[in-house]
Amino acid sequence: MPDATTNQTGAGQAPGSRVVHSDESGGWQGIATLPYKRADGSWSGVTRQLLAGGPESPSSFELRYFELAPGGRSAHETHRHEHAVVVLRGSGEALLAGAVHALRPGDFVRVAPGDPHQFRNTGSEPLGFLCVVDAERDVPTPLTNDGAPSCSVDGDELSRPR
Amino acid sequence: MPDATTNQTGAGQAPGSRVVHSDESGGWQGIATLPYKRADGSWSGVTRQLLAGGPESPSSFELRYFELAPGGRSAHETHRHEHAVVVLRGSGEALLAGAVHALRPGDFVRVAPGDPHQFRNTGSEPLGFLCVVDAERDVPTPLTNDGAPSCSVDGDELSRPR
Numbered sequence: 001m002p003d004a005t006t007n008q009t010g011a012g013q014a015p016g017s018r019v020v021h022s023d024e025s026g027g028w029q030g031i032a033t034l035p036y037k038r039a040d041g042s043w044s045g046v047t048r049q050l051l052a053g054g055p056e057s058p059s060s061f062e063l064r065y066f067e068l069a070p071g072g073r074s075a076h077e078t079h080r081h082e083h084a085v086v087v088l089r090g091s092g093e094a095l096l097a098g099a100v101h102a103l104r105p106g107d108f109v110r111v112a113p114g115d116p117h118q119f120r121n122t123g124s125e126p127l128g129f130l131c132v133v134d135a136e137r138d139v140p141t142p143l144t145n146d147g148a149p150s151c152s153v154d155g156d157e158l159s160r161p162r
Numbered sequence: 163m164p165d166a167t168t169n170q171t172g173a174g175q176a177p178g179s180r181v182v183h184s185d186e187s188g189g190w191q192g193i194a195t196l197p198y199k200r201a202d203g204s205w206s207g208v209t210r211q212l213l214a215g216g217p218e219s220p221s222s223f224e225l226r227y228f229e230l231a232p233g234g235r236s237a238h239e240t241h242r243h244e245h246a247v248v249v250l251r252g253s254g255e256a257l258l259a260g261a262v263h264a265l266r267p268g269d270f271v272r273v274a275p276g277d278p279h280q281f282r283n284t285g286s287e288p289l290g291f292l293c294v295v296d297a298e299r300d301v302p303t304p305l306t307n308d309g310a311p312s313c314s315v316d317g318d319e320l321s322r323p324r
Contacts, residue, residue, distance in 0.1 A: 016259075016272075016274045016277070017258040017259055017271075017272055017273050017274045017277040017279065018258070018271070018272050019256060019258070019263040019264075019265065019269050019270070019271050020269065020270045020271075020272075021266070021268065021269055022267075022268030022269065022270070028270055031270075051246060051248070051270050052244070052246035052270075052272060052294065053246075057244065058243075058244055058275055059223075059243070059244045059246070059295075059296055060222035060223060060296045060297070060298075061221075061222060061223035061246070061294055061296065063246045063248075063294050081220075081221070082214070082219065082220055082221045084213060084214035084215075084221070084223070084225045086213070086225075086248075086250075086292060088248075088250075088268075094181060096179040096180070096181070097178075097179055101181040102181075103181065104183070106183065106184030106250075107181050107182065107183055107184065108181070108182040108184070108190055108193075108213050108214075109179075109180070109181050109182075110178075110179055110180050110182075110214060111179050112178045112179045113220055115178070115179040117179065130248060130292070132214065132223055132225050132294050133221075134221055134222045134223065135222070136222075
């Protein structure tokens with residue numbers, strides 16, 4: 001059975017149909033690992049890979065993979081667009097509108113528009129999850145730990161909505 | 163750590179933020195398992211679950227989970243919209259524009275617009291994968307095994323584009 005694919009240009013460049021195998025560390029070969037957002041102290045230990053979407057994509061969505069190192073956390077933030085998340089590996093918790101939910105592989109997480117949210121790795125292995133969003137979406141509002149808007153907007157994603 | 167979620171209404175009803183745990187069989191508790199398409203002989207052994215998207219969703223995408231029983235295959239078809247697929251379990255192969263690619267858990271598959279494609283379970287366990295599509299998308303054209311358009315359009319998805 002031939003397996004002639006594994007395109008190595010990756011990262012939302014939309015070069016045609018392909019299969020990209022994941023590597024042992026959980027990421028995808030040849031797809032760039034990017035910073036999560038600008039460093040602002042509200043998050044730590046997060047990387048992202050853009051699997052589908054981006055400037056070359058014909059689609060209205062982006063499929064991203066986020067990985068949080070042990071102890072890592074995403075920004076606490078809110079926005080009008082929805083997140084559809086599926087946990088692939090590791091363990092941790094999701095803060096959703098003030099409620100904490102345990103996460104394990106296979107969990108589906110919906111983050112509804114407007115709900116403050118944060119993902120945290122509470123385990124000893126990387127916490128990895130897929131997250132689907134609209135390609136055109138609003139810029140997140142960063143929140144303090146108690147849920148108030150932060151005075152900084154430096155937490156905006158480096159990869160801005162198009 | 164409270165874990166108060168697991169909304170059981172599911173299936174794209176977008177009732178708010180939630181965590182839905184997957185069950186041992188690979189699906190998600192409380193999210194309806196639906197027929198794949200109208201039976202037309204071109205596919206077999208396929209079920210789907212709509213995790214995100216649908217009439218109540220504010221988003222421009224749908225996140226679906228497909229599961230193929232051993233020996234099962236999706237329809238051989240083509241369309242203008244893109245598929246972004248991540249394999250969660252099992253083994254099999256993807257036919258992409260006439261080339262066969264082995265599939266294993268963790269693989270990312272892009273099906274580019276216009277490329278004929280089919281997913282097949284060649285293993286002894288269910289083959290399960292996530293598939294993201296635009297909410298607004300064209301109707302697939304079913305193909306014969308040699309890639310010619312089929313005279314039937316009965317293979318259209320039961321869940322029509324909105």
